[in-house]
Amino acid sequence: MSTEQAQPVRSIKLAAFFDILPLSIAVIPWGILCGSLAIQVGLSPLQSQLMSLLVFAGAAQLSALTLTGASAGIATILGSTAVISSRHLLYSATFRSHAMGLPLHHKMLMAFLLTDEMFAVTENKRKELGYFPLYYALISGATFYAIWNLSTLAGIVAGTSIPNLESLGLEFAIAATFIAMVVPNIQSSPVLVAVLVSACCAVLFHKLEVPNDLLLSALVGMVVGYCLDKESD
Amino acid sequence: MSYDLIFLMALITFFMRYAFFMEKLPIKLDMRVQRFLSFTAPCILTAMAAPIIFGEVTFNTHDLINPFLLGGILAIVLSLLVKNTLIVVLASMGAFFLLKTML
Secondary structure: OOHHHHHHHHHHHHHHHHHHHHHHHHHHHHHHHHHHHHHHOOOOHHHHHHHHHHHOOHHHHHHHHHHHHOOOOHHHHHHHHHHHHOHHHHHHHHHHHHHOOOOHHHHHHHHHOOOHHHHHHHHHHHHHHOOOOHHHHHHHHHHHHHHHHHHHHHHHHHOOOOOOOOOOOOHHHHHHHHHHHHHHHOOOHHHHHHHHHHHHHHHHHHHOOOOOHHHHHHHHHHHHHHHHHHHOO | OOHHHHHHHHHHHHHHHHHHHOOOOOOOOOHHHHHHHOOHHHHHHHHHHHHHHHOOOOOOHHHHHOHHHHHHHHHHHHHHHOOOHHHHHHHHHHHHHHHHHHO
């Protein structure tokens, strides 16, 4: 490979790191919370870290820990894990055509690292470049993985001395990063309408406590956006 | 919580992420499906953020002292003005915590 070709590859790897950095920073408090909560509900330090190392899904981990704290059964915990992580099926489907034909270890690694954050930055980059950047996906995913696990470790070390979650408003950090990912990429009216519909449905379904509200409101927006997109042809 | 439970959880989350990477899966995602799926990122991220920002909207003066709503609107406006994600995130988080302690 000539240096002219190597340069863009290196800059893509750097971009992967710096693009996921703000999203990683926003989850640091959540990682700390995950580690601390795990210790509080009785997991050993090793188990607490293993959860972040293997499960690697913040919302599912926090829900499982809260359920464990409430002495819920195994079926309830696994059920909640499945429901919460079901949105990843959509990410997996979106990346299917890019994963086809890749070596097994790349596919498995890409799947393992496929979080909301990795998906968001990689989708943005893919639309910007016009092709699927595999190394961008893997590096942004790995960066996020490292920061998630280090912040979990910090939480384990801090143990039970972490104040409670609601009073801090940590969820705002997540919302702010997602807004910063979505808003600049609304470049057509179908996407704008799709996003508005998803937002309205999400608030409404959340208020009405509709089960699986997240996936449902995303899908309604996607269908509306797709129909408008077809019409505009 | 047992080690088994952690491994089972890991299996579930990995399956959800790997499911559509299976070559054997008898599903052909044609251009129409691809186009539908191109809405995944904006819609699902919005569906996660919206209840946090707009979940407690009351349509009365209470909204004027809601740090989630005000911080969220600031994040939206900043995202339109600045292309740098880090600046948007840090500035709106700073404003959020400031509002939270002030209001």
